[in-house]
Amino acid sequence: MNVKMSxxxxxxxDIMVVPIVVFGxxxxxxxxxxxxxxxxxxxxVASSTALLIVAHGAMKDNxxxxxxMESTGLTLFFLLAMVGLIMGFSLFYNSxxxxxxxxxxxxxxxxxGYINTGGTIPLMNIVVGMEVIAALSLILxxxxxxxxxxxxxx
Amino acid sequence: MKKIIAVIALIVISAFLFGGVVEMxxxxxxxxxxxxxxxxxxxxxxxSQDHNQVNNVxxxxxxxxxxxxxxxxxxxxxxxxxGVLTVLRKTISSKEGEE
Numbered sequence: 001m002n003v004k005m006s007x008x009x010x011x012x013x014d015i016m017v018v019p020i021v022v023f024g025x026x027x028x029x030x031x032x033x034x035x036x037x038x039x040x041x042x043x044x045v046a047s048s049t050a051l052l053i054v055a056h057g058a059m060k061d062n063x064x065x066x067x068x069m070e071s072t073g074l075t076l077f078f079l080l081a082m083v084g085l086i087m088g089f090s091l092f093y094n095s096x097x098x099x100x101x102x103x104x105x106x107x108x109x110x111x112x113g114y115i116n117t118g119g120t121i122p123l124m125n126i127v128v129g130m131e132v133i134a135a136l137s138l139i140l141x142x143x144x145x146x147x148x149x150x151x152x153x154x
Numbered sequence: 155m156k157k158i159i160a161v162i163a164l165i166v167i168s169a170f171l172f173g174g175v176v177e178m179x180x181x182x183x184x185x186x187x188x189x190x191x192x193x194x195x196x197x198x199x200x201x202s203q204d205h206n207q208v209n210n211v212x213x214x215x216x217x218x219x220x221x222x223x224x225x226x227x228x229x230x231x232x233x234x235x236x237g238v239l240t241v242l243r244k245t246i247s248s249k250e251g252e253e
Contacts, residue, residue, distance in 0.1 A: 031210065031213050032206075032209070032210050032214075033208065033209045033210060034209070034210065035210065035212075037212075037213050037216065039227075067239075070232065070235060071232075073228075074228055074232055077225065077228055078225065081221055081225060091221070091222065092217070092218060092219075092221030092222060092225075093218070094205065094206050094217075094218045097205065097206045097207050098207055106207065107207045108204075109203070110203070110209060111203075111207060111208065111209045114207075117207040117208070118206055118207050118208045119206060119207070120217070120218075121206055121208055121213055121214065121217045121218060124217045124221075124224075125213070125217070128224070128228060131228055131231065131232070132231065135232065135235045138235050138238075138239070139234070139235055139238050142238055142239060142242050143238070143242065145242075146242040
């Protein structure tokens with residue numbers, strides 16, 4: 001079963017995957033400063049999976065890795081939500097914001113682009129992005145495999 | 155005949171919906187696009203910068219003030235993936251070894 005596309009499509013897909021993934025990671029990491037966030041950036045990164053599946057028609061069998069990644073993301077998200085509860089506030093309270101250290105201290109007024117501010121919010125963006133990347137890639141990969149349009153490499 | 159009934163129903167329902175929207179905009183002390191209670195969104199806009207040191211108020215609402223909602227969203231995604239994996243799993247009757 002030969003389901004891969006022509007060499008032009010494959011080469012362009014290989015080149016375009018890099019800026020797509022970089023842009024998605026930028027959206028995730030700057031979720032608290034610019035429009036975007038974990039869900040949006042994760043969807044952008046997962047679209048590169050769709051591009052690779054369409055162009056190459058083959059992919060390594062990484063179902064277990066993606067599944068573990070998704071479960072880890074969701075678990076870490078809930079543990080980050082519990083941080084506020086453990087430190088004596090309510091669930092999902094942003095108790096790490098402005099505490100100094102690696103969390104950047106207090107920014108008065110408009111944040112000029114310090115990526116390490118925001119307490120738990122950037123961390124939550126990262127873990128949610130991890131979960132969304134894994135979830136959407138897993139759905140795409142599984143549907144492509146079961147519909148016969150994917151050649152699975154062991 | 156059916157088409158005429160469908161067109162008449164469409165016109166009547168559209169007139170009611172349009173009239174409802176116009177009526178909503180003209181209510182005293184509020185209405186559509188001009189709500190009476192504005193304390194909540196003003197609080198978010200004024201305080202999210204100081205509470206969280208973030209520029210994106212949407213993210214502040216999504217991950218701090220309404221974080222439980224985001225947890226539900228992530229759980230929905232998780233159960234969607236679980237459903238897909240369950241429906242598309244390899245069954246005994248599929249004799250050909252695809253994997």
